[in-house]
Amino acid sequence: MAKIKRVLRCHRCGVVLQSKKKSEPGYINPELIASETAQESLLYCNNCYEKLKAMNGSVLSAESDEQILKILDDAKATDALIIWVIDTFLFNGTISPEIVKKVKHLDVVVIGTKIDLFDKRVKREDISNFIRDRFEEVGIKPYSIHLFGKLSNLNGEELLAKLEKARAGHDVYMIGSIASGKTTIINKLLGSFKNKSKWQIKSETYGGTNAKILEIPLSNSAFFYEVPGFSLVNSVLGKVEKDVSRLIIPKNKVITQTKNLDAGESIMIGSLGAISLVKGKTTAFKFYSGELVEIKKHSNKHLQMHMAENCEKKTYRPVSERYNSFQDFDLFEYTMENDGLMHDISISGLGWVSFIAKGQIVHVLLPKGVAVKESLSKIK
Ligand SMILES: Nc1nc2c(ncn2[C@@H]2O[C@H](COP(=O)(O)OP(=O)(O)OP(=O)(O)O)[C@@H](O)[C@H]2O)c(=O)[nH]1
Ligand SMILES: [Mg+2]
Incomplete structure (x- = not known):
């Protein structure tokens, strides 16, 4: 009787796997192919594995994301303050490197939302520390971190005063994933907002894009923008x-x-x-x-x-x-x-x-x- 052995192929591209020649297609580290878990695993050649790792991180790929990057070019050019809104349940720490590149040298205030979804015994400090660690991992040291839950009393006046100080006369761009809670926070803040400018609050198509964004005048020369949410392509x-x-x-x-x-x-x-x-x-x-x-x-x-x-x-x-x-x-x-x-x-x-x-x-x-x-x- 002939002996039969399963030929291991890359789960992604289908190439037959080999661990002899690094430069040839299908190369996989020898320990992976020899490991006791190899037979029950989906195996990937090193080439596909690298792509896969990048893909399963936080990448932006929707067309709307391109526009966000464009808007953030302006934020970068004007040394604006960034408010980065994070859904504390959904946030697993994968942060888009493209966004990081744009805001790395700006002050970033992080607001973690939906804290009301967690058990009361969960320490807020733990969640704050988790958020801080993930941002620091990608080279962003948050200016400050605030947590917000629908039912909790976000002190609008206090937060506005802090933001006023942090922005030091510059524009403010609020960013975050779709449905992270940006509009909910803004509505809360607007309760304490007094318009001292000659402009009105309006929803405008942002110059050079077709993204409609909310524009709140902070002074005659500075604005607060609610940037469209990043797509959830990796969620x-x-x-x-x-x-x-x-x-x-x-x-x-x-x-x-x-x-x-x-x-x-x-x-x-x-x-x-x-x-x-x-x-x-x-x-x-x-x-x-x-x-x-x-x-x-x-x-x-x-x-x-x-x-x-x-x-x-x-x-x-x-x-x-x-x-x-x-x-x-x-x-x-x-x-x-x-x-x-x-x-x-x-x-x-x-x-x-x-x-x-x-x-x-x-x-x-x-x-x-x-x-x-x-x-x-x-x-x-
Ligand atoms: N439980 C809970 N739900 C919240 C909280 N904040 C927002 N939500 C809900 O999350 C959903 C999205 O909220 P939005 O404020 O519209 O989110 P957004 O970031 O403005 O979304 P886009 O503008 O689409 O990017 C809504 O159903 C809100 O009711 C919160 O603190 N707690
Ligand atoms: Mg919104």
Whole structure:
């Protein structure tokens, strides 16, 4: 009888994988192809892997994003103050390098929104520190960080006074992802705003673009602009159907569900993602998400089958018609540090798992192109 062996191919481009010649197509690091997890992994040639890593970070690609970059050229040229609005639930720490390039040398005030979605016991300081660390990682030292929740009393007058000082006579540009809460904050601030200029508040097409942006006069020569939101191209929310995203977005609070996994076990997140413990001691994975996201424990071996089955039966939500075969997903392997500290692996838009890092090997399966980020925990 002839012997048969599976030929390993790159999951992205299909090239046959080899680890002999770096300069030839299909090169993959030898330890990856030889690893005990190779057979159950989606493997990528080094070339595709580099592209994939970039793609699963925070990149801008929509046409509207081009216009934002153009607007930010003006901000840069006029030494404006930037207010960067972050949805504290959605923010997983992946920050677009293109935006960073534009605002790096400006003062950046960060406002974290939707803090009301978190349990009261969650320390605001933890969330602030998480935001600060992620910004500092990309070379931005926030001028200040403020947290805001719909129900909390944002002191408009106080914040306006702080912004007035921070802008030092210059323009202000408010930026952030779509639906991060920019307009909600502005409406709150407008309650305390007194127009001392000769201009009116208006919604204008910004020069050189076709983006309509809100313009608030701060003086006769300085303005506050609400820049259109960055697209959600790297978020699950930008990939799935509207009714599916409504299931994913937290309504009133972020919930946690904890599963203890042994090596060889996975958490299936509806049929939109999975976290698998490939190697390591039993680990408690705490999953943070919106209230309607359902998770289920399975063995890694049968994960593909269960995900496919769930796509049909929709027992565990969310399920998207756009992601119903393994070809529609990316797979990343994390070899964790052995520092005994709480770490997060976050799937942009869907949620994140927190667990104590003890040198485990963890696989993360997620819709193609969605940003994934590993960091020290957002919530201690
Ligand atoms: N729970 C909660 N929801 C909020 C908060 N801030 C905003 N939202 C909700 O988030 C959604 C988007 O808010 P907007 O203020 O319109 O966001 P935006 O950044 O102006 O969005 P674009 O202009 O489309 O980029 C709305 O449904 C708001 O009600 C908040 O602090 N807490
Ligand atoms: Mg808005």
